[in-house]
Amino acid sequence: MAEFAILTKDLTKIYRGGNVGIDSLNFTVEEGEIYGLIGPNGSGKTTTLRIIATLLKPTRGEVYVYGVNVVKNPLEARKLMNYLPEEAGAYRDLSGLDFIRFMLSIRFSGRRLEEAVSEAIEIADLGNDLKRPIRGYSKGMKRILALSTVLASHPKLLILDEPTSGLDVERSIYVRKMIKRYNKEYGTTVLLSSHNMLEVEYLCGRVGILYRGKLLTQGTIEDLKTKTGASNLEEVFLKIKGGAV
Numbered sequence: 001m002a003e004f005a006i007l008t009k010d011l012t013k014i015y016r017g018g019n020v021g022i023d024s025l026n027f028t029v030e031e032g033e034i035y036g037l038i039g040p041n042g043s044g045k046t047t048t049l050r051i052i053a054t055l056l057k058p059t060r061g062e063v064y065v066y067g068v069n070v071v072k073n074p075l076e077a078r079k080l081m082n083y084l085p086e087e088a089g090a091y092r093d094l095s096g097l098d099f100i101r102f103m104l105s106i107r108f109s110g111r112r113l114e115e116a117v118s119e120a121i122e123i124a125d126l127g128n129d130l131k132r133p134i135r136g137y138s139k140g141m142k143r144i145l146a147l148s149t150v151l152a153s154h155p156k157l158l159i160l161d162e163p164t165s166g167l168d169v170e171r172s173i174y175v176r177k178m179i180k181r182y183n184k185e186y187g188t189t190v191l192l193s194s195h196n197m198l199e200v201e202y203l204c205g206r207v208g209i210l211y212r213g214k215l216l217t218q219g220t221i222e223d224l225k226t227k228t229g230a231s232n233l234e235e236v237f238l239k240i241k242g243g244a245v
């Protein structure tokens, strides 16, 4: 049987106080694909991504990343993936360059570290700003900096929570191209969440639609359009959500 990049079984998160984060999610992501999770605010996208990235424990259910159980073997699972959170961490007093080196030194050393640092510098494309402390960066600059280290770490699985949130039009286009490039050139599997349906249509082969913690449907964008008679993903989303209310 082919091994999935991600396999979830009845994945459920009930937060303290009883808030339902996600409810019995079953989905798979195949090796080498770009899979998008979409859904309204509070539908469970970040909860799902954080559990897969080993940052949050599920209440019940299982997740496997390339066959590794992420709850039982988080350290092994982390070697296979890297995660860009919705709000990337600050490290306000480091320069951009020191941040890149610090983040990549967690994974690499020696010559491989130097190569990865150079790669991240090229992706971030921040010029002399890289020498300045991060506290003076704009939101978009911090985002591109975080993304550069995540991409340059070459994980088998890249988990991106709203990758272009806060980025201007030009940088958003650039980031989407980078994600596509890493997927094509290095076969990186990508799981991302986004509210931007144009972005999802451009990037993703398949999508899963979340609503109130449940996966309403999943499939290729073309299949979902045909099934619902919609002409674009925004309409697909509204029609499927309408049926669920």
Ligand SMILES: Nc1ncnc2c1ncn2[C@@H]1O[C@H](COP(=O)(O)OP(=O)(O)OP(=O)(O)O)[C@@H](O)[C@H]1O
Pocket (backbone or CB within 6 Å): 015, 016, 019, 020, 021, 022, 039, 040, 041, 042, 043, 044, 045, 046, 047, 048
């Ligand atoms: N730390 C927490 N404690 C309690 N409830 C939480 C917590 N984090 C998330 N939730 C709840 O879990 C549900 C799913 O939230 P989540 O952040 O996963 O949604 P999301 O789809 O990523 O939303 P958005 O699009 O706004 O980022 C929501 O009802 C939210 O209120």
